[in-house]
Amino acid sequence: MLKTLISFLLIIIPFFGFSQKLKKIKKEIIENGNTYEEIYYVLKSDKTTKHGEYIKRTEKKKIIEQGYYNNGQKDSIWTYYNKRYTSQILSQGSYKMGTKQGVWSFYGDNDKVVQKFDFTKDTLLYDEGFSNSKESFYNPCIDTAVDVSSCLLPTPIGGSYIISYLMVQHLNYPPLAVENGYQGTVKISFTIDENGKGKDPVVYEKVNDLLDEEALRVVKIILNEVRWYTWGQKKQRKITMPLKFKLN
Numbered sequence: 001m002l003k004t005l006i007s008f009l010l011i012i013i014p015f016f017g018f019s020q021k022l023k024k025i026k027k028e029i030i031e032n033g034n035t036y037e038e039i040y041y042v043l044k045s046d047k048t049t050k051h052g053e054y055i056k057r058t059e060k061k062k063i064i065e066q067g068y069y070n071n072g073q074k075d076s077i078w079t080y081y082n083k084r085y086t087s088q089i090l091s092q093g094s095y096k097m098g099t100k101q102g103v104w105s106f107y108g109d110n111d112k113v114v115q116k117f118d119f120t121k122d123t124l125l126y127d128e129g130f131s132n133s134k135e136s137f138y139n140p141c142i143d144t145a146v147d148v149s150s151c152l153l154p155t156p157i158g159g160s161y162i163i164s165y166l167m168v169q170h171l172n173y174p175p176l177a178v179e180n181g182y183q184g185t186v187k188i189s190f191t192i193d194e195n196g197k198g199k200d201p202v203v204y205e206k207v208n209d210l211l212d213e214e215a216l217r218v219v220k221i222i223l224n225e226v227r228w229y230t231w232g233q234k235k236q237r238k239i240t241m242p243l244k245f246k247l248n
Contacts, residue, residue, distance in 0.1 A: 020045065022052055032170065034083075035059050040069065048072075058083070073098035083169060090165065091158065093119070108161040115159035117229070124229045127159060154192040154228035154237055162226060163241075170218045173245060177210040184208070185244045186215035190223060194234045198223030204240055215243040 093104030
């Protein structure tokens with residue numbers, strides 16, 4: 001009898017856990033001057049806690065982010081789309097209790113996989129810059145014919161495509177710079193620490209104050225959004241990133 005009662009409790013407890021009443025929310029938000037709509041669910045008992053399906057879309061109803069929340073934390077499979085070309089997937093993978101886990105795939109043009117990264121093992125599995133095979137990742141640093149000091153430069157998680165994408169999304173040509181015909185390539189130097197976090201960006205090669213400030217602003221955004229794979233090297237590395245301003 002006791003065993004039967006315990007079994008009954010094990011069955012009924014999850015039922016109550018999943019029977020929480022939800023309320024659908026539609027919310028307009030503005031990011032970097034663009035208007036988006038969020039559609040998600042919250043617990044009726046706690047309207048600050050997202051729970052269930054989540055969608056973020058443009059004013060034209062194009063989905064750019066889709067996934068699920070479990071008691072306020074991202075969970076299960078999430079898909080992120082290119083904000084300019086919303087049928088193009090940028091990345092896809094799973095969250096568990098708000099943390100990325102398992103293998104995530106990152107995409108470039110024509111839905112081509114440009115990188116695969118295992119967040120559970122913190123390991124780069126594939127990057128199109130180093131391998132022509134999607135089945136096995138070629139680490140150039142194990143090839144004695146390769147200059148190890150050069151091949152160990154940190155690699156952005158998401159591939160080089162994510163850097164280009166963020167530049168396109170956030171880089172604005174200052175109107176006064178356009179009016180005065182200022183153009184050129186600003187180089188920003190920054191440090192990648194032992195954990196793959198970018199920090200301390202500075203203008204390494206200047207062009208003009210207006211362009212320099214805009215380039216520095218954009219690199220700060222990139223460093224806030226992108227983590228770098230350090231190839232297991234527990235040391236800080238310097239990276240220089242060029243940002244080109246060219247008038248048509």
